[in-house]
Amino acid sequence: MLIRNKRVRSLGRVLPGASPLYHAVMKWFLIRRGVARIDYPGADIRIRSNSEEIVHLRLRPLAKEPWTVEWIEENLRDGDVLYDIGANVGDYALIAAAIGGPATKVVAIEPGYATYASLCENVQLNDLGDKVIPLPIVLGEAVRLGSLSYRDTSAGGAMHTMDGSGGAYDQPVLVFPLDELPSRFGLPGPTLIKLDVDGAEAAVLAGGAETLRRPELRSVLIEIEEDRADEVLGHVERAGLTLRRRFDERYGEQLPGVWYGIFER
């Protein structure tokens, strides 16, 4: 395992002031130990930390997206159904399940096989199997067999693309429209949606027009790629949701090409 300078530097932004050597040692230690506590103070949540991507990106959900954690804390009530679309290894799904009341359900959608396996392990590790439903599918416009091309195949990685090819592995994935999940499989409809799918957000929303219009759906948090923002905003606004807050910065720096929006009815 090589510690790449770029990685170490960018980790430095997470904990400003600490030396690259400190990060390298911490990273090595966390991967060796295999399990680590995330940085959320409101609950004791541990996740598997057995890959470099997880240690690098997933142990500090609060530092990475403070607005997401705040959104969950402010909006989640007992009995809510949160759809975490693009759940990755489950950081935010676990936070919601841990602080939510006994009737809270979190549907955590994550198709990447290694990341999905980590997500399930983390649900088991935190004994939240009764609240979190991990689903290894992709949300899109129509039911079909799609393929997910990997940037890399380790757990916790992200930024994969749909229906490309030539990556490390083209994984076949089941694509379902968001609107069809309740009718096809008897899933409860969402009251909150968190959407973070690295560029596929418009496709997810296009397959979820009815769901977005449901009056029970109170708030939606979306990571939006600048290039396709108009399309995303169109879907959301047609459903009667309006932009309430917008986040463009992390650690005082402009987010590269993306922003996060909170939409409410």
Next chain:
Amino acid sequence: MNLFSRRRRLEPLLLDYERTRIELHPSSRKRRRSVAKEPYTVAWLEESLRPGDVLYDVGANVGAYSLVAAVAQPEAHVLAFEPGFESYAALCQNLVLNKLGGRVTALPVALGARSQLASFEYRHLGPGQAQHHLGDNPPFEPEFEQRLIEVRLDDLVELLGLPHPTHMKVDVDGSELAVLSGADRVLRSETLRELQLEVDPGDRRIEEALAAYGFSAVATNETPQVLNIRFARA
């Protein structure tokens, strides 16, 4: 640099298949002797798969037999169904290692009698584990219980436009009847030529169910733990 690259360089883990080198991800260690465990399954796959055939490996686990089928008949296509999250991840890793992603389609679904959200109870966690249970009231104390998508094979084939199978291998530790009852159209289709099922010794219901579709037992392989029956059209 050494502190960091000290990760043990294991010898590649190989499946005990002599004809071709099939590498397994270290997570599949438990299944490295799959050929010795079911030599008749391997012989069946080698002999009966023809170019253009489609094998459905239902309950594929880490994919040992799917891999064998894919290398034994490079012009066949394999669809491997495995709902257990760790075994499914190991299956995908094995496809990456052997570069067989183009010939084997791995899908993380549980096939059953209905398309619904179901509970899936893991007897033990870990890649390569088996004897899990789909549905409520497992006959054991589960190590972990998960909600997942159960889907009728007929629904899946129709929704996704999957090619009909010519061969099916079903090893689902007790859900065989549920899988078959969700596969009415697939079983009816003339495309399907042969099936192999792992069944409970003494349980005649599967043979009766398949007889209704014109299939009869052509070979039986029994070891102290398992009974595998192969069916073909009469």
